[in-house]
Amino acid sequence: DAKTTQPPSMDCAEGRAANLPCNHSTISGNEYVYWYRQIHSQGPQYIIHGLKNNETNEMASLIITEDRKSSTLILPHATLRDTAVYYCIVRVVTSYDKVIFGPGTSLSVIP
Amino acid sequence: NAGVMQNPRHLVRRRGQEARLRCSPMKGHSHVYWYRQLPEEGLKFMVYLQKENIIDESGMPKERFSAEFPKEGPSILRIQQVVRGDSAAYFCASSPPSGGGYNEQFFGPGTRLTVL
Numbered sequence: 001d002a003k004t005t006q007p008p009s010m011d012c013a014e015g016r017a018a019n020l021p022c023n024h025s026t027i028s029g030n031e032y033v034y035w036y037r038q039i040h041s042q043g044p045q046y047i048i049h050g051l052k053n054n055e056t057n058e059m060a061s062l063i064i065t066e067d068r069k070s071s072t073l074i075l076p077h078a079t080l081r082d083t084a085v086y087y088c089i090v091r092v093v094t095s096y097d098k099v100i101f102g103p104g105t106s107l108s109v110i111p
Numbered sequence: 112n113a114g115v116m117q118n119p120r121h122l123v124r125r126r127g128q129e130a131r132l133r134c135s136p137m138k139g140h141s142h143v144y145w146y147r148q149l150p151e152e153g154l155k156f157m158v159y160l161q162k163e164n165i166i167d168e169s170g171m172p173k174e175r176f177s178a179e180f181p182k183e184g185p186s187i188l189r190i191q192q193v194v195r196g197d198s199a200a201y202f203c204a205s206s207p208p209s210g211g212g213y214n215e216q217f218f219g220p221g222t223r224l225t226v227l
Binding site for chain 1: 115142144146153154155156159166167169170200202204206215216217218219220221
């Protein structure tokens, strides 16, 4: 079973920031928070991951709370192409174990 | 650097036929994973392979399904005697060899299997 809890769906206006929350209250000390997304009919796409510090790359920012029990993925300026299902996953970074996908959050970016 | 490649992208089979799905990992990647996504459902892990070895097949159905990742060539997911319930999107992912780095998995575009 997935170790994370996400809202099933969210809407965001085009051009605005999309903030996707994730709860992972049972996260272990050696587990990272990963985010993937799946645009309709395509393969999942890696977005970002982090341990305890906030992370930013060209796609998004990841904010992890100090107690590491929750995090937020931020898409700073959402476009229509960001409409997708977003998956928050916790896993050990050095493990080659399978990725366990939950139902994710279906983000709809609205014109 | 080409991404993960899967072929065919679409495959149609009649009940009872065999389906062979191929996955070429990213260059330099030695770990391959197969996932299945049934219609309107989430992604489910099937099997994890390294070259010539099956590491974890806990998600594979007990019958009709097999996977291999030979020393040379792509990884193959083989489904014998397909049934309509096998209709799904099958995704392959790969990750680089061990070395202390991050092991995010890179996914291919998937093969959509339709069983008539």
